[in-house]
Amino acid sequence: MKTIVGGGLAGLIAAHAWPQATVLEAAQAPAPSHRALLRFRSDAVARLTGIEFKKVRVNKGIWFDGSFIGPNIRAANLYSQKVLGSVGDRSIWNLDAVDRYIAPPDFYEQLIQSVGSRIMWGVQADFHGMHNKPFVSTAPMPVALGNLRRDTFLPPGIPEFKRKGIRVRRWELKDANVFQTVYYPEHVTTLYRASITGNTLIAEFADMPTAPINPSEQYGLHEIERSFGIDLGRAKELERVDQKFGKIEPIPDDLRKEIMFWMTQTCGIYSLGRFATWRNILLDDVVSDIDVIKRLARRSTNYDLRKA
Numbered sequence: 001m002k003t004i005v006g007g008g009l010a011g012l013i014a015a016h017a018w019p020q021a022t023v024l025e026a027a028q029a030p031a032p033s034h035r036a037l038l039r040f041r042s043d044a045v046a047r048l049t050g051i052e053f054k055k056v057r058v059n060k061g062i063w064f065d066g067s068f069i070g071p072n073i074r075a076a077n078l079y080s081q082k083v084l085g086s087v088g089d090r091s092i093w094n095l096d097a098v099d100r101y102i103a104p105p106d107f108y109e110q111l112i113q114s115v116g117s118r119i120m121w122g123v124q125a126d127f128h129g130m131h132n133k134p135f136v137s138t139a140p141m142p143v144a145l146g147n148l149r150r151d152t153f154l155p156p157g158i159p160e161f162k163r164k165g166i167r168v169r170r171w172e173l174k175d176a177n178v179f180q181t182v183y184y185p186e187h188v189t190t191l192y193r194a195s196i197t198g199n200t201l202i203a204e205f206a207d208m209p210t211a212p213i214n215p216s217e218q219y220g221l222h223e224i225e226r227s228f229g230i231d232l233g234r235a236k237e238l239e240r241v242d243q244k245f246g247k248i249e250p251i252p253d254d255l256r257k258e259i260m261f262w263m264t265q266t267c268g269i270y271s272l273g274r275f276a277t278w279r280n281i282l283l284d285d286v287v288s289d290i291d292v293i294k295r296l297a298r299r300s301t302n303y304d305l306r307k308a
């Protein structure tokens, strides 16, 4: 593979799997797009990129109506509606302590450095003009389709791609070194999850409010203090960012695969990453998807592509 479109985390990880590939990134300069909590289920990304991760044990809890509760149907459904806007299965069913891998805080910067001059900044890839050579795209599926729509055939039933923006706030805590996550299913606040990673507290809100003072968010901060037993007044706020592509709402799986198949078959585009494949995956899955793409690219008959 000679070209990777997109220099986000998926594109930069992919650049380690295809060490000769050029990365085309639309942004003019490096800017980390992921500010929410970042944990990995395995060390697959660490092994591929050569960046050392730390293995930690994470404790989890659900905070509801002023106390910790066990998982139940009401909490799970409220949480899912808050995060995705629909009732579906989310991870709050399992509260067992889990082993996770943590990337260093400058993970993105380290990736940028190791991919180096292979990244071409400020290049808006024209998908239509790249048809003669296969390439990997990490650009969001609706962006890729929009780019191709100009004069190419599109499969029928292109769906509406719905996504929800999120707000992420970070603090540095004094004298903390724990790995904990609390879920907040109640709709009285937009806060849905808060996590402490070492001494960094990350709070995620299911909204990008426009008003400067947001009572629902304010209430969430109060709930963080009560659930974690900490005083945010003693913490240093590091940043407050809004992420336009937060959670994505799934589209029917058959259609999703049909779109990806069509893009590969007619345009030589191999989709990689959460937004390109339009499914709520973690970056561990990107590594296994890279293996699938390598296999498909080697023997890309229609039959093989359809099986993927």
Ligand SMILES: Cc1cc2nc3c(=O)[nH]c(=O)nc-3n(C[C@H](O)[C@H](O)[C@H](O)COP(=O)(O)OP(=O)(O)OC[C@H]3O[C@@H](n4cnc5c(N)ncnc54)[C@H](O)[C@@H]3O)c2cc1C
Binding pocket: 005, 006, 007, 008, 009, 010, 011, 024, 025, 026, 027, 033, 034, 036, 037, 038, 039, 040, 123, 124, 125, 126, 138, 139, 140, 143, 147, 166, 204, 245, 246, 247, 272, 273, 274, 275, 276, 281, 282, 283, 284
């Ligand atoms: C709240 C939240 C929590 C998460 N938690 C975790 C976690 O704990 N662990 C984990 O592994 N993952 C997690 N994720 C997922 C992870 O954030 C994403 O998988 C990852 O950030 C997506 O990166 P990406 O490179 O696929 O997409 P993006 O970051 O969107 O990168 C795509 C890039 O393509 C560029 N682009 C688009 N169109 C073009 C074009 N035509 N030409 C050139 N460039 C173009 C864009 O500028 C962009 O830089 C989480 C996500 C969210 C929202």
